[in-house]
Amino acid sequence: MDPRILVIEDEIQIRRILKNALEDEGCLVSEASTVKEGLRLVGTSSPELVMLDLGLPDGDGIRFIEEVRGWSDIPILILSARFDEEDKIAGLNAGADDYLTKPFGVGELIARMRALLRRKSRSEDEVSPIVQFGDCSVDFSTRVVLRGGKETHLTPIEYKLLTVMLSRPDKVMTQTHILKAVWGDSYADSAHYLRIYMSHLRQKLEVNPSQPKHFLTEIGVGYRFKQ
Amino acid sequence: MADRFSPVQRYFLTALFCIVSAFGLTFFADDLDHANIVMPLLLVVLLVSVNLGRDCAVFSAVLCVSLFDYLFVPPRFSFAVNDPQYLVTFFVMLVVALTTAHMASGLKQAAADALKREEVTQALYKVAKDLAGALTGSQVNEIISKFILEQTSSKSWIIETQDNKIVRDDMTKGSPFSIESHMATVALRDRRTVNSTALNGADWASLYLPLSTSMRTYGVLSVANIENPQINLKMIEALASLISITLERLHYAQVAHKTELEIVSERLRSSILSALSHDIRTPLTVLVGLADSLSMVRPSLPVQALETSAAITQQAMRLSSLVSNLLEMARLNSGDVKLRYEWHHLQDVVGASLQHLNLALHEHQVLTNIPFDLPLLEIDAVLMERVLSNLLENAAKYSPKGSRIEIGAIEHQKDIEIYVLDQGPGFEANKLEEIFSLFVRGEKESNTPGFGVGLAISQVIVKAHRGNIYAENNPDGGGSIHVLLPKGTPPVLEQEESL
Numbered sequence: 001m002d003p004r005i006l007v008i009e010d011e012i013q014i015r016r017i018l019k020n021a022l023e024d025e026g027c028l029v030s031e032a033s034t035v036k037e038g039l040r041l042v043g044t045s046s047p048e049l050v051m052l053d054l055g056l057p058d059g060d061g062i063r064f065i066e067e068v069r070g071w072s073d074i075p076i077l078i079l080s081a082r083f084d085e086e087d088k089i090a091g092l093n094a095g096a097d098d099y100l101t102k103p104f105g106v107g108e109l110i111a112r113m114r115a116l117l118r119r120k121s122r123s124e125d126e127v128s129p130i131v132q133f134g135d136c137s138v139d140f141s142t143r144v145v146l147r148g149g150k151e152t153h154l155t156p157i158e159y160k161l162l163t164v165m166l167s168r169p170d171k172v173m174t175q176t177h178i179l180k181a182v183w184g185d186s187y188a189d190s191a192h193y194l195r196i197y198m199s200h201l202r203q204k205l206e207v208n209p210s211q212p213k214h215f216l217t218e219i220g221v222g223y224r225f226k227q
Numbered sequence: 228m229a230d231r232f233s234p235v236q237r238y239f240l241t242a243l244f245c246i247v248s249a250f251g252l253t254f255f256a257d258d259l260d261h262a263n264i265v266m267p268l269l270l271v272v273l274l275v276s277v278n279l280g281r282d283c284a285v286f287s288a289v290l291c292v293s294l295f296d297y298l299f300v301p302p303r304f305s306f307a308v309n310d311p312q313y314l315v316t317f318f319v320m321l322v323v324a325l326t327t328a329h330m331a332s333g334l335k336q337a338a339a340d341a342l343k344r345e346e347v348t349q350a351l352y353k354v355a356k357d358l359a360g361a362l363t364g365s366q367v368n369e370i371i372s373k374f375i376l377e378q379t380s381s382k383s384w385i386i387e388t389q390d391n392k393i394v395r396d397d398m399t400k401g402s403p404f405s406i407e408s409h410m411a412t413v414a415l416r417d418r419r420t421v422n423s424t425a426l427n428g429a430d431w432a433s434l435y436l437p438l439s440t441s442m443r444t445y446g447v448l449s450v451a452n453i454e455n456p457q458i459n460l461k462m463i464e465a466l467a468s469l470i471s472i473t474l475e476r477l478h479y480a481q482v483a484h485k486t487e488l489e490i491v492s493e494r495l496r497s498s499i500l501s502a503l504s505h506d507i508r509t510p511l512t513v514l515v516g517l518a519d520s521l522s523m524v525r526p527s528l529p530v531q532a533l534e535t536s537a538a539i540t541q542q543a544m545r546l547s548s549l550v551s552n553l554l555e556m557a558r559l560n561s562g563d564v565k566l567r568y569e570w571h572h573l574q575d576v577v578g579a580s581l582q583h584l585n586l587a588l589h590e591h592q593v594l595t596n597i598p599f600d601l602p603l604l605e606i607d608a609v610l611m612e613r614v615l616s617n618l619l620e621n622a623a624k625y626s627p628k629g630s631r632i633e634i635g636a637i638e639h640q641k642d643i644e645i646y647v648l649d650q651g652p653g654f655e656a657n658k659l660e661e662i663f664s665l666f667v668r669g670e671k672e673s674n675t676p677g678f679g680v681g682l683a684i685s686q687v688i689v690k691a692h693r694g695n696i697y698a699e700n701n702p703d704g705g706g707s708i709h710v711l712l713p714k715g716t717p718p719v720l721e722q723e724e725s726l
Contacts, residue, residue, distance in 0.1 A: 011509050011512075011513070013513040013516075014509065014512055014513055014516065017512075017513065017516030017517060017520060018516070020520055021516070021519070021520060021523065024523055024525075055505055081504065081505045081508040081509055081512070085609055102508040102509065102511070102512040103508055103511040103512040103514070103515040103516075103543060103544065103547050104512065104515065105515060105519055105540060105544075106515075106516055106519035106520065106523070107519065155723050156723070157723050190718075191569050191570065192569075192570040192603055192717070192718050192720065193720060195570065195571055195572040195575060195603060196572065196603070196720055198572070198575070199572045199574050199575075199599070202574065203599055208595065209574055209597075209599065210574050210577050210578055210581075210595035210596075210597045211578060211581055211593070211595055212578050216578070216579075216582060217575040217576070217578050217579040217582070218579070219575070219576065219579040219583075219608050219609055219612045220567075220608055220609035220612075
């Protein structure tokens with residue numbers, strides 16, 4: 001079935017381009033230019049993904065995310081033209097799934113959209129205890145991590161970090177979120193733990209830790225796991 | 228009551244009161260014992276000493292003794308005395324009267340002094356209240372001059388020194404009298420009151436009090452033309468500490484105000500940059516989107532058109548990166564930008580740069596050489612990513628397709644070196660430094676084409692990290708850029724127990 005996409009963007013030119021590109025990909029697109037209209041359309045057109053510009057004329061996009069997250073876990077992709085990383089972090093912490101900084105290529109946009117939709121359909125399928133990426137596979141039922149067919153030893157914290165990262169493929173996770181999930185609330189400001197353990201994880205599971213293919217850094221924001 | 232009359236009037240009243248009382252008592256001279264006539268006369272002395280002061284009391288004591296002798300002691304109406312034992316009466320009466328007079332008027336004086344002190348205290352309270360409302364140094368000066376003039380009839384003036392330990396002549400401009408700068412300096416430096424009686428009387432300030440708190444010194448209070456040498460020094464010193472506290476309050480209010488202004492202007496600056504960023508990126512997004520949509524037209528456009536659309540996308544992306552660099556430059560050059568320092572693994576930053584430049588680097592062979600155990604670096608990762616992206620982008624731009632680009636790090640004793648090597652033509656030997664200085668003020672604009680703002684902003688960012696950046700030509704060809712960052716002391720991790 002064709003995915004239904006809601007685009008909330010106040011620049012009519014950008015909206016037009018997004019609509020054309022998405023329709024070429026076989027999506028059904030509904031458009032809104034304000035937070036208010038967007039909230040109404042989320043309710044009535046029941047989209048499968050929302051693309052949201054953060055700087056909307058009638059209010060903050062963050063407010064939109066918070067309100068939608070109150071009753072729905074529909075994927076939200078932020079389109080940001082702002083200068084600061086803090087807006088993105090605020091958006092992601094409010095519950096958005098991913099962001100793209102303007103200007104972005106249409107190809108990149110489609111790829112991100114596909115990844116988010118895939119994740120959604122996957123989570124609706126029966127959950128498999130085995131996750132595979134690259135030459136690695138993780139079996140959550142036995143807690144065994146294989147690389148190239150051979151078992152790789154992970155420390156408890158490394159394993160915990162791995163499960164947190166793998167829990168939401170393609171979603172950008174802020175560093176505060178990961179720190180709280182792995183180490184607990186009191187470690188929210190101890191980012192250096194995360195840096196070190198992430199490098200351990202890459203050392204053990206990536207082909208080239210400095211050019212990672214799966215555990216990607218979103219600089220100034222957090223990390224993303226890509227399958 | 229004593230103050231209402233002149234001395235002559237007071238003596239007249241005393242005499243009148245004594246004489247009228249004594250003559251009044253003559254009507255009872257036959258009925259009353261002499262001892263009982265002495266008593267009312269002593270009462271008269273007491274009343275006089277309470278109401279008219281010590282001098283009149285002594286006068287009344289003598290007068291009453293005389294009147295008693297004249298009017299009552301036989302022979303009456305003569306100062307002669309028949310019975311010598313009356314001399315004892317006179318003596319005791321005089322002693323009692325004088326003692327009474329002395330004590331009563333002493334009490335009176337004490338009460339008057341207390342009243343005076345009360346007035347001074349009230350005045351100090353009032354001046355403290357006025358000072359609490361003062362908003363500027365000149366208002367403080369005005370309030371104090373008025374107060375000292377009222378209380379001591381002396382002129383005064385505050386020398387403001389702005390945390391300077393020396394009083395210069397230019398600080399004493401505007402004072403209503405001459406000021407001995409040296410003495411004021413001594414008062415300020417030694418934090419003690421300097422009082423020069425030699426200067427008193429002339430049109431010179433003779434009393435200098437330091438105005439300082441435990442934190443800072445604010446100036447000197449100078450007082451001149453002291454008519455009353457018994458001037459209440461304690462009060463003036465109390466006043467000086469009141470002034471110090473007021474000046475301190477004004478100082479901190481000013482500091483707070485300045486900080487607030489800075490915060491507001493910083494907010495304004497960042498919102499302008501943010502708006503600018505938004506306004507420039509929006510049309511760029513449209514441009515990239517339009518170019519991309521050309522490449523998606525079905526059936527496909529001719530190859531030349533596709534190349535053109537790809538070129539438009541590429542140029543728009545470069546423009547966007549240029550804009551980011553310029554905005555970052557504006558932000559960093561606007562003064563006290565707070566870098567968001569955190570301890571990062573260089574791997575993260577290099578990885579993000581390579582990911583970011585994916586498109587620009589895909590025609591080159593990229594080699595990374597980051598030691599796994601490299602210590603964490605305290606950096607603003609967003610800015611450092613920009614530096615590495617700029618260096619890598621330049622390397623890709625100036626070296627032939629398919630050639631190798633290497634990015635790596637070396638741990639030295641005090642710092643960590645990050646380098647980017649390419650196999651391009653390298654740098655002109657005499658321009659190794661110039662390539663960074665595009666925006667250095669006062670220098671001729673660099674003509675080196677294409678290096679643009681990338682290296683300039685990189686230098687600004689590296690310098691902000693207390694680091695260093697330089698270019699080299701490699702012995703085996705190609706150029707390299709090196710970034711040196713101080714190591715610092717990375718935080719220690721609690722070791723995890725192995726399974």
